Amino acid sequence: MSEEKELYLGYTTDKAITPFFQDFLEALEQEKLMKSKCTKCGTEYLPPREYCQKDLSKCELEEHTEKEAKLYSYVIVDFAPETLSSKAPYVVAIGEFPSGLRLTAHITNLMSMPEVGMNLKLAFDKIDAKKITYKWLV
Ligand SMILES: [Zn+2]
Known part of the structure; x- marks a missing residue:
């Protein structure tokens, strides 16, 4: 058994794979949950997606309040x-x-x-x- 057993599902904050995900992680460290919104059709995603599922447009992060x-x-x-x-x-x-x-x-x-x-x-x-x-x- 490893000592480094993970107790919960969670995000490792130094392992961002894209700048978009990096921004999500930095907000999460401040206890802010970010959603994303499609710049074209306005569809919102939580957890955030970088690209819209409907039209593949870029999404922008905003705080989910x-x-x-x-x-x-x-x-x-x-x-x-x-x-x-x-x-x-x-x-x-x-x-x-x-x-x-x-x-x-x-x-x-x-x-x-x-x-x-x-x-x-x-x-x-x-x-x-x-x-x-x-x-x-x-
Ligand atoms: Zn869209």
Whole structure:
């Protein structure tokens, strides 16, 4: 067993592969979640995409300011991949913001079974100096 076992899914902030992703990571380190918006058709993406899925135009990053969402769907993971086995069972949830944008993340503080429609709050977790993730709290 490696000592460097990852406890959560997260972003390693010094491993950006494009300037666009670098900007996303730098904002995330400041606990700002960025979405992207197509410069041509206005479609928004969360997490951000650099190019629009509909028309392949360039998207621009902007801060996603909504913090509250409703549980849209979830899955309880009993049999986790090795890197997350110490966390199992855990809940991966899709939260829907009032804008309609959806985000997939772990719910880390559930004390009972999740229920579709329940309130979720966006939060951030600094796993270590170079690793950060976002998560849902209930
Ligand atoms: Zn577009």
